[in-house]
Amino acid sequence: MIPTYNERSNLPVLVGRILDETAFSVLVVDDASPDGTGRIADELAAEHPARVTVLHRTGPKGLGRSYLEGMRRAIALGAERICQMDADLSHGPEYLPALVEAASRADVAVGSRYLTGVSVANWPLRRLLLSVAANRYVQLVTGLPVRDATSGFKCWRRTALERVLEQPIESDGYALQFEMLFHACRHRLRVVEVPIIFVERREGASKMSSKVIFEAMLRPITLMLSYRRPTRHAVEQREAARL
Numbered sequence: 001m002i003p004t005y006n007e008r009s010n011l012p013v014l015v016g017r018i019l020d021e022t023a024f025s026v027l028v029v030d031d032a033s034p035d036g037t038g039r040i041a042d043e044l045a046a047e048h049p050a051r052v053t054v055l056h057r058t059g060p061k062g063l064g065r066s067y068l069e070g071m072r073r074a075i076a077l078g079a080e081r082i083c084q085m086d087a088d089l090s091h092g093p094e095y096l097p098a099l100v101e102a103a104s105r106a107d108v109a110v111g112s113r114y115l116t117g118v119s120v121a122n123w124p125l126r127r128l129l130l131s132v133a134a135n136r137y138v139q140l141v142t143g144l145p146v147r148d149a150t151s152g153f154k155c156w157r158r159t160a161l162e163r164v165l166e167q168p169i170e171s172d173g174y175a176l177q178f179e180m181l182f183h184a185c186r187h188r189l190r191v192v193e194v195p196i197i198f199v200e201r202r203e204g205a206s207k208m209s210s211k212v213i214f215e216a217m218l219r220p221i222t223l224m225l226s227y228r229r230p231t232r233h234a235v236e237q238r239e240a241a242r243l
Ligand SMILES: Nc1nc2c(ncn2[C@@H]2O[C@H](COP(=O)(O)OP(=O)(O)OP(=O)(O)O)[C@@H](O)[C@H]2O)c(=O)[nH]1
Pocket: 002, 003, 004, 005, 006, 007, 029, 030, 031, 061, 062, 063, 066, 085, 086, 087, 088, 090, 201, 205, 206, 207, 208
Protein backbone atom coordinates (compact mmCIF):
# COMPACT_ATOMS: atom_id res chain seq x y z
CA MET A 1 0.00 0.00 0.00
CA ILE A 2 1.53 3.25 -1.16
CA PRO A 3 0.02 6.60 -0.09
CA THR A 4 0.73 9.31 -2.65
CA TYR A 5 0.54 13.06 -2.83
CA ASN A 6 2.34 14.72 -5.75
CA GLU A 7 4.64 11.82 -6.62
CA ARG A 8 4.24 11.80 -10.40
CA SER A 9 7.94 11.21 -11.15
CA ASN A 10 8.52 8.62 -8.41
CA LEU A 11 5.41 6.43 -8.61
CA PRO A 12 5.99 4.78 -12.05
CA VAL A 13 9.59 3.96 -11.09
CA LEU A 14 8.59 2.42 -7.77
CA VAL A 15 5.61 0.47 -9.14
CA GLY A 16 7.71 -0.75 -12.09
CA ARG A 17 10.33 -2.07 -9.68
CA ILE A 18 7.78 -3.81 -7.43
CA LEU A 19 6.16 -5.49 -10.46
CA ASP A 20 9.53 -6.58 -11.90
CA GLU A 21 11.31 -7.61 -8.72
CA THR A 22 8.52 -9.15 -6.63
CA ALA A 23 5.26 -11.06 -7.00
CA PHE A 24 3.30 -8.63 -4.82
CA SER A 25 0.30 -6.50 -5.76
CA VAL A 26 0.18 -2.73 -5.36
CA LEU A 27 -2.55 -0.51 -3.92
CA VAL A 28 -1.97 3.20 -4.57
CA VAL A 29 -3.89 5.53 -2.23
CA ASP A 30 -3.93 8.95 -3.86
CA ASP A 31 -5.29 12.10 -2.26
CA ALA A 32 -6.35 13.86 -5.50
CA SER A 33 -2.75 14.98 -6.09
CA PRO A 34 -2.75 18.24 -8.06
CA ASP A 35 0.24 17.03 -10.14
CA GLY A 36 -1.80 14.19 -11.71
CA THR A 37 -0.30 11.27 -9.76
CA GLY A 38 -3.78 9.70 -9.62
CA ARG A 39 -4.00 9.67 -13.43
CA ILE A 40 -0.56 8.06 -13.69
CA ALA A 41 -1.66 5.45 -11.14
CA ASP A 42 -4.76 4.74 -13.27
CA GLU A 43 -2.52 4.20 -16.33
CA LEU A 44 -0.40 1.73 -14.36
CA ALA A 45 -3.56 -0.08 -13.21
CA ALA A 46 -4.86 -0.24 -16.81
CA GLU A 47 -1.52 -1.77 -17.92
CA HIS A 48 -1.42 -4.27 -15.05
CA PRO A 49 -5.04 -4.84 -13.98
CA ALA A 50 -4.24 -8.02 -12.04
CA ARG A 51 -1.59 -6.38 -9.87
CA VAL A 52 -2.25 -2.65 -9.52
CA THR A 53 -5.32 -1.08 -7.85
CA VAL A 54 -5.92 2.62 -7.22
CA LEU A 55 -7.93 4.14 -4.41
CA HIS A 56 -8.81 7.74 -5.22
CA ARG A 57 -9.66 9.45 -1.96
CA THR A 58 -12.40 12.03 -2.09
CA GLY A 59 -13.03 12.83 1.59
CA PRO A 60 -10.86 15.06 3.78
CA LYS A 61 -7.19 14.74 2.80
CA GLY A 62 -4.39 13.56 5.04
CA LEU A 63 -1.73 10.91 5.35
CA GLY A 64 -3.24 9.26 8.44
CA ARG A 65 -6.69 8.99 6.87
CA SER A 66 -5.10 7.63 3.69
CA TYR A 67 -3.23 4.93 5.61
CA LEU A 68 -6.32 3.83 7.51
CA GLU A 69 -8.59 3.79 4.45
CA GLY A 70 -5.89 2.08 2.35
CA MET A 71 -5.26 -0.60 4.96
CA ARG A 72 -8.96 -1.36 5.24
CA ARG A 73 -9.16 -1.62 1.44
CA ALA A 74 -6.13 -3.94 1.34
CA ILE A 75 -7.82 -6.21 3.88
CA ALA A 76 -11.07 -6.12 1.86
CA LEU A 77 -9.08 -7.10 -1.25
CA GLY A 78 -8.05 -10.26 0.62
CA ALA A 79 -4.40 -9.54 1.46
CA GLU A 80 -2.91 -11.70 4.21
CA ARG A 81 0.27 -9.58 4.57
CA ILE A 82 -0.03 -5.84 4.09
CA CYS A 83 3.07 -3.72 3.50
CA GLN A 84 3.06 0.07 3.72
CA MET A 85 5.77 2.08 2.02
CA ASP A 86 6.45 5.64 0.83
CA ALA A 87 6.28 6.47 -2.87
CA ASP A 88 9.43 8.63 -2.84
CA LEU A 89 11.86 5.68 -3.36
CA SER A 90 13.18 6.05 0.21
CA HIS A 91 11.92 2.53 0.88
CA GLY A 92 13.58 0.05 -1.46
CA PRO A 93 11.33 -2.71 -2.89
CA GLU A 94 14.31 -5.07 -2.50
CA TYR A 95 13.45 -5.24 1.22
CA LEU A 96 9.83 -6.30 0.68
CA PRO A 97 10.48 -10.09 0.66
CA ALA A 98 12.45 -9.88 3.93
CA LEU A 99 9.72 -7.78 5.56
CA VAL A 100 6.96 -10.16 4.45
CA GLU A 101 8.98 -13.14 5.64
CA ALA A 102 9.59 -11.47 9.02
CA ALA A 103 5.87 -10.72 9.36
CA SER A 104 5.20 -14.44 8.94
CA ARG A 105 7.24 -15.08 12.08
CA ALA A 106 5.78 -12.11 13.97
CA ASP A 107 2.71 -9.88 13.75
CA VAL A 108 4.33 -6.77 12.34
CA ALA A 109 7.76 -6.25 10.79
CA VAL A 110 9.29 -2.75 10.78
CA GLY A 111 11.88 -1.66 8.20
CA SER A 112 14.36 -0.06 10.58
CA ARG A 113 16.96 2.64 9.92
CA TYR A 114 18.44 2.36 13.39
CA LEU A 115 19.01 -1.32 13.96
CA THR A 116 22.64 -1.48 12.90
CA GLY A 117 23.88 2.01 13.78
CA VAL A 118 22.34 4.56 11.44
CA SER A 119 21.55 3.45 7.89
CA VAL A 120 20.32 6.55 6.14
CA ALA A 121 21.70 7.89 2.85
CA ASN A 122 21.74 11.54 1.73
CA TRP A 123 19.99 13.12 4.69
CA PRO A 124 21.24 16.48 5.93
CA LEU A 125 22.55 16.26 9.50
CA ARG A 126 19.64 18.41 10.77
CA ARG A 127 17.07 15.95 9.38
CA LEU A 128 18.93 12.95 10.78
CA LEU A 129 19.17 14.50 14.24
CA LEU A 130 15.45 15.26 14.19
CA SER A 131 14.60 11.64 13.35
CA VAL A 132 17.02 10.13 15.90
CA ALA A 133 15.79 12.51 18.62
CA ALA A 134 12.14 11.80 17.76
CA ASN A 135 12.74 8.06 18.10
CA ARG A 136 14.57 8.40 21.42
CA TYR A 137 11.78 10.63 22.72
CA VAL A 138 9.06 8.17 21.68
CA GLN A 139 10.94 5.26 23.32
CA LEU A 140 11.47 7.24 26.50
CA VAL A 141 7.89 8.44 26.93
CA THR A 142 5.94 5.41 25.71
CA GLY A 143 8.42 2.63 26.51
CA LEU A 144 7.94 1.21 22.99
CA PRO A 145 10.67 -1.38 22.46
CA VAL A 146 11.22 -0.39 18.82
CA ARG A 147 14.35 1.38 17.59
CA ASP A 148 12.69 2.97 14.57
CA ALA A 149 9.17 3.67 15.79
CA THR A 150 8.52 6.39 13.18
CA SER A 151 9.33 4.20 10.18
CA GLY A 152 6.64 4.16 7.49
CA PHE A 153 8.03 0.95 5.96
CA LYS A 154 6.25 -2.00 7.57
CA CYS A 155 4.57 -5.29 6.90
CA TRP A 156 1.51 -6.29 8.91
CA ARG A 157 -0.05 -9.67 9.33
CA ARG A 158 -3.74 -9.18 8.46
CA THR A 159 -5.07 -10.37 11.82
CA ALA A 160 -2.71 -7.99 13.68
CA LEU A 161 -3.69 -5.06 11.50
CA GLU A 162 -7.39 -5.77 12.05
CA ARG A 163 -6.78 -5.71 15.80
CA VAL A 164 -4.93 -2.39 15.64
CA LEU A 165 -7.52 -0.82 13.32
CA GLU A 166 -10.16 -1.45 15.99
CA GLN A 167 -8.35 1.09 18.21
CA PRO A 168 -9.19 4.80 18.15
CA ILE A 169 -6.28 6.07 16.04
CA GLU A 170 -6.04 9.83 15.86
CA SER A 171 -2.62 10.81 14.52
CA ASP A 172 -2.02 11.98 10.99
CA GLY A 173 1.74 12.29 10.45
CA TYR A 174 4.79 10.45 11.82
CA ALA A 175 2.85 9.99 15.05
CA LEU A 176 0.55 7.53 13.31
CA GLN A 177 3.48 5.16 12.83
CA PHE A 178 4.27 4.87 16.53
CA GLU A 179 0.63 5.15 17.60
CA MET A 180 -0.18 1.98 15.63
CA LEU A 181 2.87 0.18 17.06
CA PHE A 182 1.88 1.33 20.55
CA HIS A 183 -1.54 -0.31 20.16
CA ALA A 184 0.11 -3.42 18.69
CA CYS A 185 2.37 -3.71 21.77
CA ARG A 186 -0.52 -3.02 24.15
CA HIS A 187 -2.29 -6.02 22.65
CA ARG A 188 0.87 -8.11 23.00
CA LEU A 189 1.38 -8.46 19.26
CA ARG A 190 4.93 -9.37 18.25
CA VAL A 191 6.94 -6.60 16.59
CA VAL A 192 10.25 -7.37 14.85
CA GLU A 193 12.64 -5.02 13.10
CA VAL A 194 14.39 -5.70 9.81
CA PRO A 195 17.40 -3.54 8.86
CA ILE A 196 16.95 -1.31 5.81
CA ILE A 197 18.99 1.45 4.21
CA PHE A 198 16.75 4.49 3.86
CA VAL A 199 17.54 6.75 0.89
CA GLU A 200 16.40 10.39 0.85
CA ARG A 201 14.03 11.30 -1.98
CA ARG A 202 15.60 12.73 -5.16
CA GLU A 203 12.39 13.94 -6.85
CA GLY A 204 9.33 15.71 -5.52
CA ALA A 205 8.91 17.54 -2.24
CA SER A 206 8.68 16.34 1.36
CA LYS A 207 5.33 16.96 3.11
CA MET A 208 6.98 17.23 6.50
CA SER A 209 5.64 20.28 8.38
CA SER A 210 5.82 21.89 11.81
CA LYS A 211 2.26 20.62 12.42
CA VAL A 212 3.48 17.04 11.89
CA ILE A 213 6.44 17.58 14.27
CA PHE A 214 4.21 19.15 16.90
CA GLU A 215 1.78 16.22 16.72
CA ALA A 216 4.67 13.76 17.07
CA MET A 217 5.88 15.57 20.22
CA LEU A 218 2.47 15.68 21.86
CA ARG A 219 1.12 12.26 20.93
CA PRO A 220 3.45 10.09 23.09
CA ILE A 221 2.29 12.06 26.13
CA THR A 222 -1.43 11.82 25.35
CA LEU A 223 -1.06 8.10 24.59
CA MET A 224 0.55 7.51 27.98
CA LEU A 225 -2.08 9.58 29.77
CA SER A 226 -4.95 7.83 27.98
CA TYR A 227 -3.80 4.30 28.51
CA ARG A 228 -2.46 4.53 32.03
CA ARG A 229 -5.97 5.34 33.15
CA PRO A 230 -8.28 2.30 33.12
CA THR A 231 -10.64 2.31 30.16
CA ARG A 232 -14.30 3.13 30.76
CA HIS A 233 -15.14 -0.48 29.96
CA ALA A 234 -12.74 -1.72 32.68
CA VAL A 235 -14.18 0.75 35.19
CA GLU A 236 -17.73 -0.39 34.37
CA GLN A 237 -16.72 -4.03 34.80
CA ARG A 238 -15.07 -3.28 38.14
CA GLU A 239 -18.15 -1.41 39.36
CA ALA A 240 -20.44 -4.23 38.21
CA ALA A 241 -18.30 -6.73 40.14
CA ARG A 242 -18.55 -4.58 43.26
CA LEU A 243 -22.38 -4.47 43.17
N1 LIG B 1 -2.51 10.01 0.28
C1 LIG B 1 -1.64 10.86 0.86
N2 LIG B 1 -0.32 10.61 0.78
C2 LIG B 1 0.54 11.48 1.37
C3 LIG B 1 0.11 12.64 2.06
N3 LIG B 1 1.21 13.31 2.53
C4 LIG B 1 2.28 12.56 2.17
N4 LIG B 1 1.88 11.47 1.47
C5 LIG B 1 2.73 10.39 0.93
O1 LIG B 1 3.29 9.73 2.05
C6 LIG B 1 4.62 9.32 1.79
C7 LIG B 1 5.57 9.99 2.79
O2 LIG B 1 5.59 11.38 2.55
P1 LIG B 1 6.94 12.26 2.54
O3 LIG B 1 6.64 13.62 2.05
O4 LIG B 1 8.02 11.52 1.82
O5 LIG B 1 7.17 12.39 4.03
P2 LIG B 1 8.26 11.74 4.86
O6 LIG B 1 8.86 10.56 4.16
O7 LIG B 1 7.62 11.52 6.17
O8 LIG B 1 9.26 12.93 4.96
P3 LIG B 1 10.70 13.03 4.31
O9 LIG B 1 11.52 12.19 5.18
O10 LIG B 1 11.00 14.46 4.38
O11 LIG B 1 10.59 12.49 2.91
C8 LIG B 1 4.88 9.71 0.35
O12 LIG B 1 4.58 8.61 -0.48
C9 LIG B 1 3.89 10.84 0.11
O13 LIG B 1 3.54 11.02 -1.25
C10 LIG B 1 -1.31 12.90 2.10
O14 LIG B 1 -1.79 13.88 2.67
N5 LIG B 1 -2.12 11.97 1.50
